[in-house]
Amino acid sequence: MTDIRKKIEEIAIDDTSGWKEDAKYRRANRKWLRKSQDIALRILDVLDEKGMQQKELAEALDVSPQQISKIVKGKQNLTLETISKLEQVLGVELVGVPKYRTKLDVDKKEVKTNLGKRKKPSVGAQVDFGDVFTQPLDSDYNYREAA
Numbered sequence: 689m690t691d692i693r694k695k696i697e698e699i700a701i702d703d704t705s706g707w708k709e710d711a712k713y714r715r716a717n718r719k720w721l722r723k724s725q726d727i728a729l730r731i732l733d734v735l736d737e738k739g740m741q742q743k744e745l746a747e748a749l750d751v752s753p754q755q756i757s758k759i760v761k762g763k764q765n766l767t768l769e770t771i772s773k774l775e776q777v778l779g780v781e782l783v784g785v786p787k788y789r790t791k792l793d794v795d796k797k798e799v800k801t802n803l804g805k806r807k808k809p810s811v812g813a814q815v816d817f818g819d820v821f822t823q824p825l826d827s828d829y830n831y832r833e834a835a
Contacts, residue, residue, distance in 0.1 A: 725762030727771070727782050731808055733779045748777045 709799050714721060735745060742760065746753040758764045759774075766774075 721763065722763060724764060724766060727766065727774075728762035728764075729758045730780070730782055731774065731778065734780050738778075745777065749773055 701808070703793065731745075734740075742756045743753050746756045759766065759770075771783055
């Protein structure tokens, strides 16, 4: 009976699967892993649209098919170089970077758009709502009933 108990304890204690470490890794790297998955899905969509196989993409990028397999699983930390090569071969933008604008660029644009424009005078309009919003005169209001 004690031999069985020892074996159960050894099995229970010996966690060789590493699931806990994997979970910690995924949690710590959640943001870039999610972006990598988004890129992977986009690559798969483009390959499907173009009728292109992963093997053909690997040949065009001069990498192994295993490397492409890792990329499309969404667990690969891609470099900018790899992303650029993928974009070039696939003919699509995978990652967009907004153009940097300095305050000077913004000021120049505002100056250009405001040149030659006259400030339009504001026009005030009075609207007659007729009898819709009539207020009682002070003489019509009975203060004693309101109290």
